[in-house]
Amino acid sequence: MYKIQTLNKIATKGLDIFPRDKYEIASEFSNPDAILVRSAKMHDMPMGDRLLAIARAGAGTNNIPVEKCTERGIVVFNTPGANANSVKELVIAGLLISSRKIIRSIEWVRSIADRGDEIPALVEKEKSKFAGPELKGKTLGIIGLGAIGVMVANAAIALEMDVVGYDPYISVEAAWGLSSKVRRAGTLEKLIREADYISLHVPLTDDTRGLLNYEKFKLMKKGVKILNFARGGLVNNQDILKAIEEGLVDRYVTDFPDETLLKCEQVIPIPHLGASTPEAEENCAVMAVKQLRDFLEKGNIRNSVNFPNCEMDISGNTRLVIANKNIPDMVRKITAVLGESNINISDMLNKHRNSIAYNIIDVDGDIPDTLMHRLRQIEGVIMVRCIKPENN
Numbered sequence: 001m002y003k004i005q006t007l008n009k010i011a012t013k014g015l016d017i018f019p020r021d022k023y024e025i026a027s028e029f030s031n032p033d034a035i036l037v038r039s040a041k042m043h044d045m046p047m048g049d050r051l052l053a054i055a056r057a058g059a060g061t062n063n064i065p066v067e068k069c070t071e072r073g074i075v076v077f078n079t080p081g082a083n084a085n086s087v088k089e090l091v092i093a094g095l096l097i098s099s100r101k102i103i104r105s106i107e108w109v110r111s112i113a114d115r116g117d118e119i120p121a122l123v124e125k126e127k128s129k130f131a132g133p134e135l136k137g138k139t140l141g142i143i144g145l146g147a148i149g150v151m152v153a154n155a156a157i158a159l160e161m162d163v164v165g166y167d168p169y170i171s172v173e174a175a176w177g178l179s180s181k182v183r184r185a186g187t188l189e190k191l192i193r194e195a196d197y198i199s200l201h202v203p204l205t206d207d208t209r210g211l212l213n214y215e216k217f218k219l220m221k222k223g224v225k226i227l228n229f230a231r232g233g234l235v236n237n238q239d240i241l242k243a244i245e246e247g248l249v250d251r252y253v254t255d256f257p258d259e260t261l262l263k264c265e266q267v268i269p270i271p272h273l274g275a276s277t278p279e280a281e282e283n284c285a286v287m288a289v290k291q292l293r294d295f296l297e298k299g300n301i302r303n304s305v306n307f308p309n310c311e312m313d314i315s316g317n318t319r320l321v322i323a324n325k326n327i328p329d330m331v332r333k334i335t336a337v338l339g340e341s342n343i344n345i346s347d348m349l350n351k352h353r354n355s356i357a358y359n360i361i362d363v364d365g366d367i368p369d370t371l372m373h374r375l376r377q378i379e380g381v382i383m384v385r386c387i388k389p390e391n392n
């Protein structure tokens with residue numbers, strides 16, 4: 001039985017993909033084989049010695065100690081693009097609520113609920129206080145053109161906005177999906193100087209932390225509106241509050257509010273709702289569970305953030321999966337141990353990513369415990385697992 005621990009609420013449609021005769025699912029397990037997580041912070045969580053994989057049902061993995069996992073041979077997955085449409089739709093709402101004073105106007109109308117027959121006249125008299133500009137013709141700057149950034153860019157083009165994007169690492173796939181009307185900013189500074197609205201769609205990493213700070217706000221068009229549906233840490237909160245106070249920034253729509261931001265009227269706080277649609281929750285859960293099953297039952301890796309993609313059809317009756325440091329002579333050492341024990345390799349795949357390498361080795365016959373032990377003893381080997389496909 002595989003033990004799967006869920007650290008957040010994971011959509012039932014995904015969990016139902018685990019056959020219950022092979023999988024136990026619970027939110028409390030002291031030593032699970034795998035973890036399913038959304039935004040729960042895992043950095044200070046102890047990780048048991050059975051842990052093989054962590055699947056993030058979502059995009060961002062900054063809540064997971066990925067480097068530590070890599071060192072221990074724990075594969076971390078995410079579900080690229082599975083919640084992108086959900087975020088895109090909320091960004092469009094963010095653009096609208098940052099422009100037209102929709103939220104304040106609704107609050108005001110509710111506040112006059114006791115004014116009886118006067119209400120229609122009051123509405124007409126006071127509405128000018130809540131006027132705000134259209135999006136059409138304004139410039140939207142998008143930082144990060146991945147799954148979400150591309151969708152936001154294309155939707156903004158459909159709203160007849162002028163869209164400029166910045167992503168020095170854009171993937172070929174993302175570039176193919178981007179409307180040809182989206183202009184390319186060669187530098188972040190160029191985008192920042194010309195945008196009326198700026199939307200962030202990059203991961204939070206050591207390189208992107210505090211990406212928008214006072215220095216950048218000073219370069220922006222006066223009255224710019226900032227949208228952050230990516231991660232709170234991308235924006236320096238003290239700096240944006242200062243920029244709002246000085247009239248440099250008009251509105252900050254954020255999915256990541258904190259105590260200081262909530263004190264400011266021009267901050268529009270949303271409780272991290274970007275991916276909170278039934279569709280996105282199901283898409284992410286289904287994708288995460290399928291990836292996890294394929295890894296646990298077949299050793300295949302798809303959409304990992306720390307391991308290489310590595311998938312092979314099963315050809316023997318025993319499969320070995322081995323993670324090792326990406327250093328010279330490892331394949332020879334591993335295959336030598338198998339050869340010395342007279343084990344025939346029927347098929348084999350070796351892939352690497354940065355400092356880690358991963359091998360799928362199909363063999364004829366069984367692998368005794370003594371041999372597993374010898375493989376684990378090879379210097380540079382991090383993880384060895386033997387899978388019997390017929391048992392899965």
Ligand SMILES: NC(=O)C1=CN([C@@H]2O[C@H](COP(=O)(O)OP(=O)(O)OC[C@H]3O[C@@H](n4cnc5c(N)ncnc54)[C@H](O)[C@@H]3O)[C@@H](O)[C@H]2O)C=CC1
Pocket residue numbers: 058059060061080081083084087143144145146147148149166167168169170171174201202203204207208229230231255272273274275276
């Ligand atoms: N509010 C919410 O509920 C959600 C928030 N997110 C956040 O949005 C982020 C982006 O999500 P996806 O688009 O799905 O990820 P993605 O991986 O498809 O796209 C990220 C893009 O950022 C680009 N990038 C990285 N560093 C950059 C930099 N310094 N400057 C410009 N571009 C840079 C990459 O090249 C990539 O194209 C996630 O990492 C996550 O933090 C994602 C889903 C839901």
Ligand SMILES: O=C(O)C(=O)COP(=O)(O)O
Pocket residue numbers: 038039057058059060061083272274275276
């Ligand atoms: O996918 C992401 O990166 C998100 O931020 C979504 O977070 P959530 O799954 O809604 O807790």
